[in-house]
Amino acid sequence: MAEPSGRLTASALQARKRSRDKIAVLTAYDATIARLLDEGGVDVLMVGDSLGMVVQGHETTLPVTVDEICYHGRAVARVVQRAHLVGDLPFMSYQVSAEQALHSAGRLLKEGGFQSVKLEGGRVVADHIHRIVSAGIPVMGHVGLTPQSVHGMGGFRVQGKDQDAALQVLLDAQAVEQAGAYAVVVEGVPADLGRRITEQLSIPTIGIGAGPDCDGQVLVCYDFLGMVRGFAPKFVKRFAELGDEIVKATRAYVGEVRQGSFPDAAHSFGSGTGAPAAERGHSGGAGYGPAGEEH
Numbered sequence: 001m002a003e004p005s006g007r008l009t010a011s012a013l014q015a016r017k018r019s020r021d022k023i024a025v026l027t028a029y030d031a032t033i034a035r036l037l038d039e040g041g042v043d044v045l046m047v048g049d050s051l052g053m054v055v056q057g058h059e060t061t062l063p064v065t066v067d068e069i070c071y072h073g074r075a076v077a078r079v080v081q082r083a084h085l086v087g088d089l090p091f092m093s094y095q096v097s098a099e100q101a102l103h104s105a106g107r108l109l110k111e112g113g114f115q116s117v118k119l120e121g122g123r124v125v126a127d128h129i130h131r132i133v134s135a136g137i138p139v140m141g142h143v144g145l146t147p148q149s150v151h152g153m154g155g156f157r158v159q160g161k162d163q164d165a166a167l168q169v170l171l172d173a174q175a176v177e178q179a180g181a182y183a184v185v186v187e188g189v190p191a192d193l194g195r196r197i198t199e200q201l202s203i204p205t206i207g208i209g210a211g212p213d214c215d216g217q218v219l220v221c222y223d224f225l226g227m228v229r230g231f232a233p234k235f236v237k238r239f240a241e242l243g244d245e246i247v248k249a250t251r252a253y254v255g256e257v258r259q260g261s262f263p264d265a266a267h268s269f270g271s272g273t274g275a276p277a278a279e280r281g282h283s284g285g286a287g288y289g290p291a292g293e294e295h
């Protein structure tokens with residue numbers, strides 16, 4: 001099921017629970033990466049507030065604003081053809097009231113080009129979710145380890161480890177479903193709790209550090225591409241080592257520039273007419289055309 005845009009809808013994703021087709025989700029923050037992930041067949045692209053950490057270099061997601069989510073959303077929305085686009089409601093853009101939540105969610109759709117929004121929390125945001133969904137905006141919930149509550153949780157810690165804590169996470173997930181969400185991210189919980197929540201909910205669970213039994217999985221794009229240096233949580237699997245490739249390519253570039261071997265004749269414009277079609281500018285061919293003219 002697709003929208004006029006051709007992208008997957010929230011209801012098509014919700015239906016995957018019944019058909020038991022797993023949902024592959026990744027984050028994306030810019031057009032170049034988003035285009036590649038879409039081409040690779042990812043079902044959902046999420047402009048997460050994780051951008052505060054992996055794009056902006058903050059220690060937490062807390063500084064991110066609605067304007068910033070919309071800015072990155074527009075870049076992603078311009079190029080994505082098939083994946084469903086989810087925008088994250090950042091810290092303090094929805095916690096204050098259901099009205100504030102609806103207003104911010106509306107901005108994400110109008111200004112960011114998103115098809116649905118995600119927000120963190122369970123029972124405490126159930127009214128907010130209901131209000132947004134009632135206005136016709138699909139909502140993805142997010143329970144368990146909720147990074148916007150990093151200070152309240154005392155750090156990025158696995159949640160639901162004992163019986164009572166597990167029950168609290170389960171009750172939150174059920175409240176999110178009852179409020180009308182079409183799916184819920186379950187983050188940083190033991191695998192058996194991820195399975196229990198998945199069994200008890202009739203909407204898809206999207207796991208991140210929640211074991212193999214969730215209805216889908218999500219990873220931060222730079223994590224799965226192996227571009228993040230330093231500490232990585234246990235749940236991160238690196239499907240490529242692009243970080244090493246980038247460092248290698250950078251060393252090669254620096255070396256050739258210093259030696260004067262780049263650019264060579266093949267990467268320089270000739271004088272006169274009939275310059276080859278390969279004489280294009282920087283990415284997307286937006287720089288110089290076949291005749292060597294600037295567009």
Ligand code: KIV
Nearest residue numbers: 027048049050185218
């Ligand atoms: O902010 C984010 O990117 C997220 C996903 C990793 C679930 O919340």
